[in-house]
Amino acid sequence: MGSGPESRPSLCLSPDCPGEGNSDGHKEAEQLQRKGQDGKRPCPHPLRGDGFWEGTNTDDETEAQGGQLTVPRISTTVGSRSAHEPAAGRRRPASAAAACHPTERPPAPEPAPALNADEGRRPIIRKWPRNLFRSYSRCGLRRVTAGMKPILLQGHERSITQIKYNREGDLLFTVAKDPIVNVWYSVNGERLGTYMGHTGAVWCVDADWDTKHVLTGSADNSCRLWDCETGKQLALLKTNSAVRTCGFDFGGNIIMFSTDKQMGYQCFVSFFDLRDPSQIDNNEPYMKIPCNDSKITSAVWGPLGECIIAGHESGELNQYSAKSGEVLANVKEHSRQINDIQLSRDMTMFVTASKDNTAKLFDSTTLEHQKTFRTERPVNSAALSPNYDHVVLGGGQEAMDVTTTSTRIGKFEARFFHLAFEEEFGRVKGHFGPINSVAFHPDGKSYSSGGEDGYVRIHYFDPQYFEFEFEA
Known part of the structure; x- marks a missing residue:
């Protein structure tokens, strides 16, 4: 659509504006604005054709008024399909400046350098359109929030x-x-x-x-x-x-x-x-x-494949020899079922997740209990960071009670604890049900979580995570 001086699709909404309802008035107001005469200040009201501040006009109205809509597209992978998500705002349609006369003001200062020397228009700083993300939802695209940007995997x-x-x-x-x-x-x-x-x-x-x-x-x-x-x-x-x-x-x-x-x-x-x-x-x-x-509910291989470490429904931990089958060590630190066992990168430690609302750190060789991480809900999975003294816990209320519980009360966040101080320092929301499995990427720069809602979310950490220092 045209955007030159002859096309004036937008009208000011101010009742005191001399350009109300006619394009000739806008020409006169533009000349006054350009010359800075009579001490008249610019009209404070947004132009309807812009649609940038109010977010009330639709794309059809903008098109009918002669405006342009330019939406650069960024390829975003969602599951196994590639979707396109708009990433920028609308281009401002050509519109005239307007002035109104509520009170007398001192003479206006000299105009700022023109954005276009031929048209003499002043540069205007635009705000992000409020209705942009609402238009995303109408297109069926998911909003990606700032900070840690998850990749949503939909394959189950x-x-x-x-x-x-x-x-x-x-x-x-x-x-x-x-x-x-x-x-x-x-x-x-x-x-x-x-x-x-x-x-x-x-x-x-x-x-x-x-x-x-x-x-x-x-x-x-x-x-x-x-x-x-x-x-x-x-x-x-x-x-x-x-x-x-x-x-x-x-x-x-x-x-x-x-x-x-x-x-x-x-x-x-x-x-x-x-x-x-x-x-x-x-x-x-x-x-x-x-x-x-x-019965065994979770089991992993121990260091160098010499044994396996098994967690039981009763909360016991057993270490079985891979050669003879005998029980090498036995401890019972959990009071309820052990849901998950995951080793550290060097296999010297492992963390357990249990229905007794705790996750615990053990020595891989002796099964000696080291640390305890407490929550208010059953812990379904826990993983150790390969780079930092961090552990991430996933869980939430029992799946059978999810339909009667809000996401806030159900505690469906992934929770980050410091390995040495046993203190929680962060949470990540996203799932609409209990988290059943979590895993750190081997390079420690991201982690993934899978939930009762059937989605897998890959979270890449933002720079603040790597700069974070825990204060004891």
Whole structure:
């Protein structure tokens, strides 16, 4: 649309303005403004055609009045699709200056340097349009707030059960209470692929040291081995009950997984050596450890693959030898079920998350209790930062009570604690239900969280996080 001096789409709303209702009056007011005569001050009222301050006129009105709407587009990845999000305001349509005469004023100062020497217009500093983000929501785009900008991954139809980075951190694996296993690029949230084959909820996922193989355990009574690059299923290990936890050892040659205590079957921890094809073909592990007292709810490999550390439904922690199967150490620091166990980067410590509203830090070799991080709600997952003495906790009210609870009361934030002082120093909101799994990126510059709402959110830390110093 035209924006030259001949096109004057906007009229002043002031009743005292000499340009009210006619373009000739605006020409006269513009001349007075340019000359600075008669001591008349500029009209304080916004021009309707601008639409910048009030945010009341629609895009159709701006178009009808002869204005222009320019919205540069920035590519933003949402899940596996690329959406375009407007990032700038509207271009101001050409409009005349206006003046009004409520009272007599001293002579106006000399006009500022003109923005355009031919037209003689003064530069005007514009505010950000108030209705810009409202127009985003009408287009179905999500507003990205300032500060930590999350990438929202939408690849599951049910609640997230576990998320895990590979060793390099370029890939993020996510599983949920649906049969889908997704892998994403962590840098931009683009979905790389899907591993299809399970017929029930997938409880656990792990990748080996060099990200060649992926291991998943499901409620369809199976544990499956995948080729990470092609998505081909390499092995199918059938069980009598649901597979709750799984993992590769340090070298990637031995896998372990635990089964639930259900349907008359007791809980077992099974060990397979991938270098022996007969174990895979015959579905016969080289070692099987029974757990009669309480089922295992979370388990990880210990340092150098010499043992596994298992958390039980009763709150106990056991350390099992990977060679003999005997119990090397046993402690009971939690009073309720242990939901998650995650190791530090050097594997010397690990943190547990429990339904007793606490997360605790332990020594990996002796299982000696070191620190306790207390909250007001059950903790479903906890992770240790690879670079700083920080731990992030995720949890919230029980999923069955979420429908009767607001997000404020439910405590659905990710909470950051100092590892040494046990003090909370930050929270991150975003999920609309309990957080079921959290994980730090191996470089420590971001973290991810998966919730009961079925979304995975990748948060990249802003510079203030790295400059933060905890004051004891």
